[in-house]
Amino acid sequence: MSSHREAPEISKDPVADSxxxxxxxxxxxxxxxxxxxxxxxxxxxxxxxxxxxxxxxARYNIFLDRNGDGKADVSxxxxxxxxxxxxxxxxxxxxxxxxxxxxxxASVVAQGETPPDNIGPRxxxxxxxxxxxxxxxxxxxxxxxxxxxxxxxxxxxxxxFDLVAIRKGIGNEGGGRDFFAGYAVHSIALQLPIADVDxxxxxxxxxxxxxxxxxxxxxxxxxxxxxxxxxxxxxxANPLVNEVIIPTTRKDEWNSLGPSQxxxxxxxxxxxxxxxxxxQLYHLNIKEDNRxxxxxxxxxxxxKLNNTGTTLxxxxxxxxxxxxxxxxxxxxxxxVIGGDLAGYPNGRRLEDDVIDxxxxxxAGALIGTKIPLGDGVNxxxxxxxxxxxxxxxxxxxxxxxxxxxxx
Ligand SMILES: [Ca+2]
Ligand SMILES: [Ca+2]
Ligand SMILES: [Ca+2]
Numbered sequence: 001m002s003s004h005r006e007a008p009e010i011s012k013d014p015v016a017d018s019x020x021x022x023x024x025x026x027x028x029x030x031x032x033x034x035x036x037x038x039x040x041x042x043x044x045x046x047x048x049x050x051x052x053x054x055x056x057x058a059r060y061n062i063f064l065d066r067n068g069d070g071k072a073d074v075s076x077x078x079x080x081x082x083x084x085x086x087x088x089x090x091x092x093x094x095x096x097x098x099x100x101x102x103x104x105x106a107s108v109v110a111q112g113e114t115p116p117d118n119i120g121p122r123x124x125x126x127x128x129x130x131x132x133x134x135x136x137x138x139x140x141x142x143x144x145x146x147x148x149x150x151x152x153x154x155x156x157x158x159x160x161f162d163l164v165a166i167r168k169g170i171g172n173e174g175g176g177r178d179f180f181a182g183y184a185v186h187s188i189a190l191q192l193p194i195a196d197v198d199x200x201x202x203x204x205x206x207x208x209x210x211x212x213x214x215x216x217x218x219x220x221x222x223x224x225x226x227x228x229x230x231x232x233x234x235x236x237a238n239p240l241v242n243e244v245i246i247p248t249t250r251k252d253e254w255n256s257l258g259p260s261q262x263x264x265x266x267x268x269x270x271x272x273x274x275x276x277x278x279x280q281l282y283h284l285n286i287k288e289d290n291r292x293x294x295x296x297x298x299x300x301x302x303x304k305l306n307n308t309g310t311t312l313x314x315x316x317x318x319x320x321x322x323x324x325x326x327x328x329x330x331x332x333x334x335x336v337i338g339g340d341l342a343g344y345p346n347g348r349r350l351e352d353d354v355i356d357x358x359x360x361x362x363a364g365a366l367i368g369t370k371i372p373l374g375d376g377v378n379x380x381x382x383x384x385x386x387x388x389x390x391x392x393x394x395x396x397x398x399x400x401x402x403x404x405x406x407x
Contacts, residue, residue, distance in 0.1 A: 056082040211230040
């Protein structure tokens with residue numbers, strides 16, 4: 001969660017596995033929008049000597065839709081190299097290229113380098129300074145960062161996947177255990193001038209994906225032809241969609257398609273499995289079918305806030321004209337249902353508690369049923385950085401926060 005290890009196939013290819021997407025107007029630079037796409041779930045910073053890196057054979061993408069049709073109008077593609085390491089150790093510093101594609105025309109807009117993973121004070125001293133030096137300008141405007149980050153997502157996943165168990169009461173009273181505390185991810189992050197991506201409605205749609213090359217063999221005039229087209233293996237926009245809305249038998253298919261194909265999955269939004277499961281377990285009498293409120297909030301947008309028309313598209317919709325309501329990571333964690341229009345589902349900020357929001361929305365928050373459901377984890381364990389890329393530095397591997405000290 002929000003999309004860590006969510007589908008059978010992608011759980012076997014963690015370096016390509018999208019975990020979270022964030023899109024928000026930057027609180028410290030409100031003339032810009034920040035887009036963050038995370039991959040590689042559950043990185044234990046101590047897990048060397050071949051620590052986590054982006055795959056040099058994958059292509060990582062962030063897409064912007066400017067007219068609500070679920071087709072990208074601006075794409076940013078990231079490709080990474082992997083240098084050899086010294087001694088018996090892996091090298092986690094990666095060079096990368098960012099290619100921007102607009103109207104079928106591709107141009108390289110940045111050549112960057114990741115900081116190393118946070119290995120420890122001898123290998124990677126002054127980590128904050130090291131990471132801060134790896135923000136690069138985009139020649140098309142804006143800035144880019146790629147590399148290891150603390151996982152900004154938070155939630156009591158162990159308990160939730162034990163059949164949506166909630167440790168205490170109905171869960172909105174604290175007492176949960178943040179599964180993601182101490183774990184890292186790899187992030188690609190963009191900060192773009194709003195003036196460059198704004199639309200007449202001020203609403204943009206954002207999603208991420210990862211592609212891998214496949215080998216296809218065909219015959220043409222009797223000759224064997226080998227080609228290596230890119231194939232999408234992971235996709236993510238709204239948190240928890242593939243995780244809890246799409247049934248297990250169709251999760252791999254969902255990951256292979258673009259968001260403009262979402263109408264074929266609409267029945268699962270209308271009749272969400274999660275509502276039935278919560279009813280079975282907790283007898284809360286949640287509405288289980290005709291959930292047009294869920295179709296609307298996830299696939300067409302919130303009326304008068306970030307609606308994009310009638311085409312059903314799973315994308316993170318952000319109204320760029322809504323100014324930040326708080327400093328970084330200081331907004332209302334319940335976002336729009338908490339009265340804070342700058343938060344999820346108007347884009348998604350790092351502080352937005354999407355597990356609590358989704359549980360409450362599935363329970364009927366938008367159709368007059370207010371049940372304060374939640375997982376008892378209300379914020380990230382590490383907080384945020386004051387400036388781009390905002391997600392905190394990863395814990396140091398040498399600290400081994402996952403280990404247990406023996407007497
Ligand atoms: Ca479009
Ligand atoms: Ca964290
Ligand atoms: Ca929570």
